[in-house]
């Protein structure tokens with residue numbers, strides 16, 4: 082084992098409500114210090130993958146029925162979600178999920194529970210404010226009154242307070258203007274470099290994800306269909322067409338799945 | 352002139368009783384906020400506090416200053432055990448099932464108390480100074496006055512802890528979004544346990560105060576019925592609502608009892624309930640729709 086992996090997901094299968102299978106043998110790895118992108122269209126199972134890793138799945142009546150998840154080389158199958166956060170795995174959930182009735186400051190205070198029992202000095206809130214000065218101006222205000230972009234900043238800010246080794250980021254670009262997306266992603270890249278946090282980044286916006294990630298996985302109906310270093314993925318014809326909206330073959334509006342299905346059949350026929 | 356004095360005295364008594372409603376209401380809200388459980392046994396836990404006090408004070412002959420905290424401690428311990436053994440295993444079950452468990456718990460407590468102390472009403476040993484209290488010219492029963500002061504202090508402590516302590520943040524975060532609370536490292540089950548412990552300790556303490564005024568009996572759990580009205584009026588998840596609702600219900604019961612007759616007390620209370628629910632389905636301060644039960 083030469084490679085230093087923060088996260089290793091091995092062939093996991095996930096079922097919701099004991100009936101709906103969503104992940105079908107998914108595997109991925111996050112090397113220490115890297116940003117790895119997990120892409121795929123709506124409903125592919127990206128958020129489910131993150132929830133399986135952070136163990137928030139049982140809260141939604143989901144269950145890992147096969148495979149393992151290892152964080153820093155250790156199987157985390159039996160750990161409670163809050164204990165996992167305290168070990169340094171922080172999940173920034175889809176839709177930001179700030180505590181709307183709490184102030185910005187109180188949201189950060191809530192995240193200090195991630196340091197309980199870690200024996201590390203508390204993170205100064207100024208660290209968050211240095212990355213997101215706008216939060217400082219609004220620190221006494223309720224999080225529910227923040228704009229979407231500011232709420233995303235707060236969600237990432239909470240993660241900073243937790244001093245994680247690995248951050249799972251679920252669609253940080255969701256519903257934000259292109260300018261804000263650019264701002265937030267440049268800060269994500271800075272956090273990765275300056276704080277040494279490894280990241281698993283879920284996105285539908287492949288272009289911005291590729292801009293910061295070094296490796297990418299593309300997910301479809303609960304399985305990885307393509308993976309590789311981002312420089313290779315951006316040259317891949319299918320990826321260019323269906324995730325980057327490039328290539329202009331006229332089929333741009335068709336779903337990737339349809340075309341792949343067609344290709345598969347063609348391959349099978351020939 | 353004497354009529355005005357009478358009215359003032361009735362109102363004072365109502366506010367005094369209302370403070371105890373508010374205190375018990377706060378206990379109820381604490382549990383509801385943290386765990387979304389409608390705890391119908393709150394009145395019986397209050398009763399348990401009264402009997403525990405009797406046990407320590409009369410049974411063991413302990414002085415009141417020792418018996419009161421012990422009764423409160425018993426309530427807290429009871430809450431912790433109930434949360435751990437009955438409520439937590441039911442996480443994820445339908446709210447109705449959990450609700451029914453608390454109903455069953457209430458009846459079991461009544462049964463246990465009847466077995467231990469019999470069904471007759473009992474008096475608690477006197478422990479409140481009985482020098483009459485006058486506010487202006489209006490007379491207020493000393494027990495009611497001291498009960499009011501004690502309830503107010505405890506409620507103030509709760510409100511401050513809720514606003515400013517780190518545990519308060521954890522509780523409010525859990526109440527707002529449980530999944531997100533887990534995701535930031537909050538030990539959510541521990542918050543549940545804390546809420547049940549604090550709430551049941553508070554209810555037990557309230558039971559001692561209520562019992563010192565009117566005595567205790569296995570049926571004093573019906574106090575919980577008025578408390579239920581209090582929290583529905585105020586909003587199940589609002590501490591502020593429990594305060595306002597408590598005082599409102601206390602006042603209305605006192606006024607109805609004084610001017611219409613004791614049998615109109617509950618009628619007036621439930622009239623208020625229906626009125627408020629028609630105007631504001633979430634209660635005065637509530638944010639969540641009250642689930643249909």
Ligand SMILES: Nc1ncnc2c1ncn2[C@@H]1O[C@H](COP(=O)(O)OP(=O)(O)O)[C@@H](O)[C@H]1O
Nearest residue numbers: 097101103122123124125126127128129130141
């Ligand atoms: N709590 C749940 N219960 C049942 N099915 C779910 C639940 N969450 C997600 N799913 C289903 O799992 C599939 C993948 O969802 P998700 O992981 O959220 O996809 P993505 O994040 O890639 O858009 C979808 O078909 C969705 O309907």
Ligand SMILES: [Mg+2]
Nearest residue numbers: 127128129175
């Ligand atoms: Mg998703």
